[in-house]
Amino acid sequence: MKKPSDARQDWSAEREKIIGLGERSLRKTYYPELQQKLDELERFRALLDQSNDCIFLLDAATLTFVDVNESACRQLGCARGEFISRSLANFLPPESAARVHDLVSSGPAHGWNRDTITTHLLKCSGEMLPVEITFRLVTFNKTLYGVAVARDITERKRAEKVLLENSRMLRDMELARQIQLSLLPTAPPELPGVLLAGCCVPATHVGGDYYDFFPRGNGVLDMVIADVSGHSIGAALMTAEARSVLRAEVRSFNHTGELLASLNDILFTDLNQAELFITLFYVKYDTRTRTLTYSNAGHVPPLLTRGSEAACRQLDADGLILGVRKGVVFEENRFQLEKGDILFLYTDGVIESRSSAGELFGLGRLCDIISALQEEPPRAIIDAVLREVSAFAGTTALEDDVTMIVMKVV
Numbered sequence: 001m002k003k004p005s006d007a008r009q010d011w012s013a014e015r016e017k018i019i020g021l022g023e024r025s026l027r028k029t030y031y032p033e034l035q036q037k038l039d040e041l042e043r044f045r046a047l048l049d050q051s052n053d054c055i056f057l058l059d060a061a062t063l064t065f066v067d068v069n070e071s072a073c074r075q076l077g078c079a080r081g082e083f084i085s086r087s088l089a090n091f092l093p094p095e096s097a098a099r100v101h102d103l104v105s106s107g108p109a110h111g112w113n114r115d116t117i118t119t120h121l122l123k124c125s126g127e128m129l130p131v132e133i134t135f136r137l138v139t140f141n142k143t144l145y146g147v148a149v150a151r152d153i154t155e156r157k158r159a160e161k162v163l164l165e166n167s168r169m170l171r172d173m174e175l176a177r178q179i180q181l182s183l184l185p186t187a188p189p190e191l192p193g194v195l196l197a198g199c200c201v202p203a204t205h206v207g208g209d210y211y212d213f214f215p216r217g218n219g220v221l222d223m224v225i226a227d228v229s230g231h232s233i234g235a236a237l238m239t240a241e242a243r244s245v246l247r248a249e250v251r252s253f254n255h256t257g258e259l260l261a262s263l264n265d266i267l268f269t270d271l272n273q274a275e276l277f278i279t280l281f282y283v284k285y286d287t288r289t290r291t292l293t294y295s296n297a298g299h300v301p302p303l304l305t306r307g308s309e310a311a312c313r314q315l316d317a318d319g320l321i322l323g324v325r326k327g328v329v330f331e332e333n334r335f336q337l338e339k340g341d342i343l344f345l346y347t348d349g350v351i352e353s354r355s356s357a358g359e360l361f362g363l364g365r366l367c368d369i370i371s372a373l374q375e376e377p378p379r380a381i382i383d384a385v386l387r388e389v390s391a392f393a394g395t396t397a398l399e400d401d402v403t404m405i406v407m408k409v410v
Helices: 004-019 023-050 070-076 094-106 154-182 233-252 256-274 362-372 378-393
Strands: 054-059 064-068 114-122 128-140 143-152 194-201 209-217 220-228 278-286 291-297 303-305 333-336 342-346 402-409
Touching: 054 070, 094 114, 094 128, 094 143, 128 154, 154 233, 194 209, 194 378, 209 233, 209 402, 220 233, 220 342, 220 402, 233 256, 233 278, 256 278, 256 291, 278 342, 303 362, 342 362, 342 378, 362 378, 378 402
Parallel strands: none
Antiparallel strands: 054 064, 054 143, 114 128, 128 143, 194 402, 209 220, 220 278, 278 291, 291 333, 303 342, 342 402
């Protein structure tokens, strides 16, 4: 027979079961759910710690650290305890700290709860870490917090610096290109008895090729074509120097060989120090007598074509390239031209242009083009050579500058 006290005990047990306070109910109802939530929190914490970004949880009112992830400790070189209760302002430049403070103090009133700042974080070692910080205000249990995610942008900054330097270099190279092209003749001189044309196509922004005309009066014309080794700013500067010296010296000499000897001696020191050299072909033509006088400083020999001859003739003279040694003697030769003759001066970038298969354009192709256009004006010959060289190279970029002078006796 049950006692009244037993009835009360049974009722208490049943009551606890109903409202969920019994030990059995706790184990059955609340414990699995609680364990699941704890597991989820642990997994979330592990994800945060494995992130490459520094993640900070801050008390919005004071901007003091409430928690940080493992990446923040690793990248800033600080233990977790060195963050807790310290202010974010201790790790930011004053202007960045002020910007975060403005967000916290006035952002919510204006519907503004996030900001992204490019700044630096101060490591515990005293070094600065460039970062991009995304700061956001969030509310947990009616308390306002700040969540800051800082991403290391060291590599991005380095890439931006390289890009900026390259951009500046390209601007400088383009300026150098414009200056160098401005040193070339804008148009050939007009003289009775001859038609003239010239062009220079640099392979890169700046090149080492150069050509010029020097009318002497009384129907006499000097012409020069030159190639400075290399395609750098140094080569472009040496080209400009050679041009200046030539223009200063050209009227001091009547003989082409003597002019080249003087030019070599003047430029020798600068060429030697810069480890550069110049190949150059110099021509003097008297339109009244059709006499061509020339000297060569190691340059590719010009081509002469005439209607009475099937093959191209090369005009050459002994002479060392400029910048090898002083006191060089340059041979001076003469040749009598005829009406219809075409003199073709060029740099080796023409015949050394390569196809995609690596084949050279070559002297034979060049002679064929000039011979086929014997009746054409100089400009048409230059345009045809440029077209053929471009078509031959296809998608292969020019490896060397292409420069030409064409003189036709009429």
